[in-house]
Amino acid sequence: MDASPASITILLVDDDRIHSRILEARLKGQGYQVLIANSGESALEQARQSPPTLILCDWLMDGMDGLEVCRAIKQDSALQATHFILLTSRSRVEDRVIGLDCGADDFLSKPVDPDELLARVRSGIRLHQANECLQLLADELRSQKERMDQELAEAADYVRSLLPVQVRGSVVVDSRFVPSHELGGDSFDYFWLDDDHFVMYLADASGHGLAAAFPSISLHNQLRSRSLSVDLHDPAEVLKALNSGFQMERHQGRYLTLWYGVYQSSSRTLRFASAGHPPALIWSEDGGTPTSWLRGQGMAVGLFEDATYITESHAVDHGACLLVYSDGLYEVARSDAPMGALPEFVDLVEDCRDLLRADDGLDRLLERIQTANGDVRFTDDYSVIRAIFP
Known part of the structure; x- marks a missing residue:
């Protein structure tokens, strides 16, 4: 100049x-x-x-x-x-x-x-x-950042508007979604397919920002609108169809982890499949049996076009409690300790099993997690679904 x-x-x-x-x-x-x-x-x-x-x-x-x-x-x-x-x-x-x-x-x-x-x-x-x-230049960058922050906040509000509300009846379901500052790829839903089958799933796209949110929103719209040309009662077939239509080389190298389950109320059976997602946790009401890890088998959606997925079944006891979550809930970078890991998170859930049955159980769990991590700032989205089967 x-x-x-x-x-x-x-x-x-x-x-x-x-x-x-x-x-x-x-x-x-x-x-x-x-x-x-x-x-x-x-x-x-x-x-x-x-x-x-x-x-x-x-x-x-x-x-x-x-x-x-x-x-x-x-x-x-x-x-x-x-x-x-x-x-x-x-x-x-x-x-x-x-x-x-x-x-x-x-x-x-x-x-x-x-x-x-x-x-x-x-x-x-x-x-x-x-x-x-x-x-x-600094002023322009500051202005651009403010605009980007505003857009990410609006995108987070939009994602939040797509998420389901609490469900009560033969299945009692509650959930929480907390977007990170940059917004990530978490998305979930639960709804009745018919009078006897209840769907629950949670997806997490790799990366941050709008580019990570779009794949999850697309998946959400396909499943909610039932436009996916596959039987939504079959978890493995759902994951296979999603993997076929979503390959990372066509989506800037992004992929999705996904846990998908279908509960049949008449038989009290939960059929599920996983695409590289953290295992869902389920335990009985009496607390006498240990928590079961519903791991599932299969690679993340988008990694390999020929990936295979397997539907597994789990008998649901009366009063059982199910927890489905994203890894942002435990992979927290802490200044005075190693990054949080799954076993540590499961131990914390074990300590909170009774708390989770309360109406505010999820909030109390999240408070315990925040305290355990020294009140550090979460760097990734985190989502969690709690289902109770009366």
Whole structure:
């Protein structure tokens, strides 16, 4: 960003009127606009009224000296980008260190050499203009980030609007969805396919941002609208059909993990399949039996076109509780401990089995998880579904 000399304003601060006139003549001879101040106090007043591009200031002056002027200029947010050159007859390194500590950008030794004066001024103007460019760039990046944050917040609200509400009846289902700052790829749903079959699934697309949210939203729409050309009662066939239509080379290298289950109320049987997703957890009401891990077998959707999936079955006891979740719930980066892992999370769920049956069970579980992680900020979306089978 080159500017003509006429657009450059230089404030010359010196209580020696003869020396000031000599420097003024040199600078005006190059076309610069020059303002004169014969004291530190008047220099600050002029600078605040009309911020200059560059200040040339004598170190030794009566009243406010050059160091005090420099310090005041650099502490003023409206003036701190102004290039400040101290004029001094001092040549010791210690003196220059003091000047630099006060915020001076450069030095000119007195008596001032005319050629060096102009060279230092040109250099200072270039640095000032470079700083202005960087500031404009920073402002633009800040503005873009604000727009992106707003778009991500709106996208998170949209994803949240797609998610199901609490269900009560022969199956009692509640859920929570907490998007990360960048928004991730979590999506889930649960609904009755017919009078006897209840579907539950949770998907998690790799990555963050809108690009991760789109695949999950697409999957959600296909399943909710029942437009997928496959029997939704068969978990393995559902995963196979989704994998066939979603290959990572066509989606910027993204893939999805997915747990899909169908509960038949008449037989109290849960049929499920998994595509690389963390295992669902289920336990009985009496608490006498250990928690079962409903792992399923199969690679994440989108990794391999010929991936195979297997439907497995699990008998559901009266009053059993099921937990389906995304890995963002336990893969938390902690400053004072290794990243959270699945076994640690399962142990915490074991401790909360009774709490999870309460109406606010999910909230209490999430509070326990947050406390266990030292209240660190979660870096990924996390979602969880709790189903109770009365």
